[in-house]
Structure formats: structure tokens, C-alpha cells
Amino acid sequence: MEQGRAREDVRPYASAGTPLDVRVPEQVRAEQVRGERVRGEQVRDERVRGEHTHSEPPAPRAVQRHSVRGQILDALRTALVGGELAPGEVYSAPALGARFGVSATPVREAMQQLAVEGAVEVVPNRGFRVSERGPRELAELAEVRALIEVPVMLRLARAVPAARWCALRPLADATVAAAAVGDRAAYADSDRAFHGAVLALAGNQQLVAVADDLHRRSQWPLADSRAGHGAELLADASEHIALLDALIAQDLTVVRSLVREHFNGADV
Template sequence: MTFGSISPLEKVSARDRIARALRAAIVSGQMEPGVVHSAPSLGVKFGVSATPVREAMLDLVREGLVEIVPNKGFRVTEIKESDLDEITEVRLLLEPPVVRKVTAIIPDEDFPELRALAQDIVDGAVAGDLVSYTEADRLFHLRLLSYADNGRILNLVSDLRAHTRLFGLTSLLEQGELEGVAREHFGIIDALESRDPDAVERIMRDHISQTRGRWAHPSDGERPSGQG
């Protein structure tokens, strides 16, 4: 398991950087549900002491992503299929109409930044780095929502994404399909830049539906006929 999204140059605390990388590893399925991880062993992977890892893990405990196992460490919490269905349903209610609403107000000068964020997702896919891929995807979607200037929506969607599980990412990577999925983000940007709210909402809806269609299922030799 790698934590490619960690960078010592970022101007955030080690605790926050580690929490973000762990969160992405949980979402991407790199840290599997039910598995116990100790702070010292994770500290070795990050090249830090156990203290910031333990602090980061306690943040994730408060978010419901891991639970404390006395005298052993932290266990990634299980997520039921019904939980994933509910998360996707709420995201579909929120994100497509919100991004549709901001289509007309995104400044022209911001599109290079948005394309750079989309490219980060592609780069993570090409590198086979699921942690970096997941974190870049999170940043991209939250950036789009930020134009609505509604902190409650931003926080809610961020929390929903943290509780999503994309177990199918490994299968997509192994089948050579993850890069194509990553490039779908450029389609969202193209629709936004064309100021086409109908297309934006449609593409966003299809894109989020993939979470349940082809991403969130564990690899079992079959790929679900995904939506989007």
C-alpha cells in the first residue's frame, strides 16, 4: 500500500496530511474494511513517528471511518451496500443541480486551473496510484461545488465522499480502464466551458452514478453493467 498524495512541501501539518492520505486509502479500498492497522506500522510507511499517525487516526474515528481496537490499533469500519446506495442517492440530489447552477458563473480564467485538477486525476490513474487518484478526484469535485459559495453543501458532500468505498478501482486499473474513467472529468469541464447547463447536469449525474455502477463493487470477476 502506498500513500502517493503525501508531500512534505505542502503547507499543512503532518497530522492533516496523513489524515487526508489515510482517508483516500480507505475510500479507494487500499485499506480494507475490518483490517487492523497500528500507528507505529503506519508511521514507518509515512516516515514519521507514531504520534501524528495516531492523531490522524483519531480524526478518522470521529468521522466514523475507523474504530479503536484496544491495545492493537485502528480498524477500518465496514460499509454496507445500503449505505453506499444512500450516499450515492444524496450526492445525486445535490451535486448535479448545484454544478448546473454555477455553470454560468465560473470565471473564464479559472478553466486552466480546473483542467490542471482534472489532469491530476489522470496522472494518478496513469501512475496506478489509487490514493493520489482518489484525492485528486475529491479536490476536483469540491472545487466545482465551491463556486456555489455554500459551505454546508461543501462539507456535506466532502463527508459523503469520505464514506464512499470505491473497491472497483483496482479492477479498473488492472483492466487498463481507469485512465479512461479519469478523462471523463475533462468532459465535465468542456460542458462547463460551453456554458451548457443541461449537458453539465447530465454528465455529472452519469459520472456520480458510476460510484455504484462500476466503482463501488468489490472485484469478483464480473464488472457490473454500470450506470454512467
């Protein structure tokens, strides 16, 4: 029984009856074809010139591999946020590669990066298990984010003119649009884009990078993710709109209150 269950746990991207909308296989496959054609032409040119072709790999190969790996990594992150990669389940790189229409190598490289980020765990000889996260970890991430972002937001509220806040309106509206249709993956992207744009006004690239990493980690689903998230997404998105309105009006009292609420009652 244990062996049988172990085999069942090693799943492809999803069951055969659940098609995935990762939107990368054709693009990846086309790039691989283009890369092979370019490498073939380069090898023929080198042979015509009498050059050796075995001393070092041609440059397009390295660039192409990085491009495929990056696309697979983005798609896997989207699948994590959307719940298509379920917490606690084990997925093999060859099976995922078959779903994407690529070899197991770029999938394995992308999964290794996700392991560094804490999204998955390496299971020797089987694949990668999606990490199971609980409410405590989510609360800890929210606390760290608050310690970093809240002081910066309050400082910016006092210094940034209204016109610059107005320019962020489309980003806030995008979070509402994604939340309205319950698209968790699209909401995650727009949510990070809004927060990143706000923090970018501080002019500190390291701050933006660190905050974005923490924000991404906080978006991975909990182990028990059966409950719906539509109401939560809409509530969070509405806070973006209200916060932006307060920043444009330079109402520091409202800004302080909304920022506290947005970061789960952080002690500001």
C-alpha cells in the same frame, strides 16, 4: 486457533515484504528533531533568565505535535484509499508508529479522527479495524452527494462564464493523468480537487466542506476490492473532461446529461 488468528490480525502497516510509500517518516522525524532542538534552546534561555520551565509547555511543542498528527492523518487516508490498509484488518498504533518512525501517540490521535469519520473502528486493547463497507453504503453516499452537488452544478452552468471554467482544465487533466497510471490515491486527491474547485465557484465554504467530507468517504475501498479499478477511474476521469467541455460551451443539455451520469443516474 482463535487466539493465534487474533494475533495475526493485528498487523503493522504492511507485511515486511511490502514496503510502504507513505513519504512522511523522514519529514516527520526531521521535524521532531528540529522541535526538540528548539525546545532545548528555549529551556536554556529561560533558565538563564531565571524563569520557571515547568509551569506551562512551550508553544513550539503543541504546534509540532499538531503538525506530525496532520501528516500521519494524511498518510493514513492515502493508505486507506490505496488499499494498503485493508478492510476488516486490525492495525495497532505502536506498529504503525514504528513504520512511520514516530511514537504511537500521533498515530493514535490520527486514527481517532478516522474513527469519527467512520473509516476505522476502535478495537479495545488491540488497535483499529478498517471498516468494511458494502455497495449499499456507497450508493447512499452517491445519492447524498447528488442531492447536494447536482443542483449547484446546474445553477453554475447557467451563471459562470466560460473563462472561469477554462481555468479548471488543469484539474480535470490531473484526474486523467492519475487514472491513466492506475494511481488510486493520486486520483482520489485530484478528483476531490476538481469537484471542490467547481463547487467553490458558488461562494459557499460550508457547501464545499460538507461535499468534500462526503466525497472522501465515498472513495474508501469496498470490503471486496479485489477487482481492478483502472477502467472505472478512466471512465470517471473522462466524464470530468466531457463535463468541463460542455460547461465551457455552455451546452446546458449536455451538462445536465453528464451530471446525471456522473452521479449514478440521480433524478435531477
